[in-house]
Amino acid sequence: MKDITRIYLWSGPRNISTALMYAFAQREDTKVFDEPLYAYYLSNTQAKEYHPGSEDILKSMENNGEKVIESMMKETSKPVLFFKNMTHHLLDLDREFMKDVVNVILIRNPEDMIPSFAKVIENPTINDIGYAQHSELIAYFKSNNIKPIVLDSTKLLQNPEKVLRAFCNKANIDFNKNMLQWNIGARPEDGVWAKYWYANVHKSTGFSKYKKKTEAFPEYLLPLLEECQPHYNKLLPYAIS
Template structure:
């Protein structure tokens, strides 16, 4: 990457700490953040559109052609660093070659925690909705072409935010900035139009919230999906910071 035009591609699943991480990077003076630029593309290629609140607003306010979105992602950024918050399952039908132009970060989360949270909005999720399988494909892709990448585990970030962000910045070859550890309550201008449906907890926060194990009975209907996700999560953890 050009030292004055670093691109960071975050590949997350839903109901993770991806929005908090975007808010963290938004505090840097050298960074501009972009919120899920491929969301509209995903909605045009996925049968999940009826399940996503605000889908019509997303489609009317964003570029729906994923190839054009990727072209835009390749342009020189307005600041030294451009942080693209992406959902891994938004990559339907796209060529991954563009990932070579930036630093790639896979953000994963314990599937038990993720599924509990995601099912509060979409009651019957499928693997194609939550990104674990594609994250494993991304890991294998990066490994096969020897493209450097890093895996972040949400639980470790919440338990040790400064340490994890310091290590992440070291991987990205940018200086760690303590400003990344906190932000003001409320939305930021870079929020997608879907923020009112998904970002309530981040809007109420002023930093990474301490990890707390929820004492809630896991829904039986989600156990088969959990069993699919768990071995993928464990494999991803082997490359985690």
């Protein structure tokens, strides 16, 4: 199939990456893929010791990262292909393929993200949540003249249609209003880890209104917040608003 648009989302966990995947799944011209590099990441890090469902993930998915990239780049099932990825799942893979795809970095304020992640994985480090890897990716893009699209979850939730229209325009695809709502419940594309992470999106029928967290930030996570905030602050000015 000619003129395929391959959209590679690079997100951290506990963002709205799954909701964004669900939005793209509403398009008839699009096929979505849920974290194809997850097993590669687990097989090459200690994260397999503490990520819920890791055994099932490793058994059910390709563990070889190069083969996953090759498979993604050979996929031709629809005119638009949307690959939801976690930035930290890349590890040391060759990034040459990024020159031929639409790269999207999805960021979230660590004040909102870290407490949410810690409810599933109690003592996260910066390597678990992608902020430093976002900065590394931006540096790679700059050195290789790759122009990524940056999305901030707060801005997207505050005005989903406006931001998605701008996103689609930058990706050279038509905006589709179906992207703004979906049926409640799971999707067949969900990874086997969905039962541990996707409870909120399975209850949703569209992008939820942004609500600033009101509970106090956990004191034991403050050092991690201090590590992550500069990376977020550096990317925020590039985000679509």
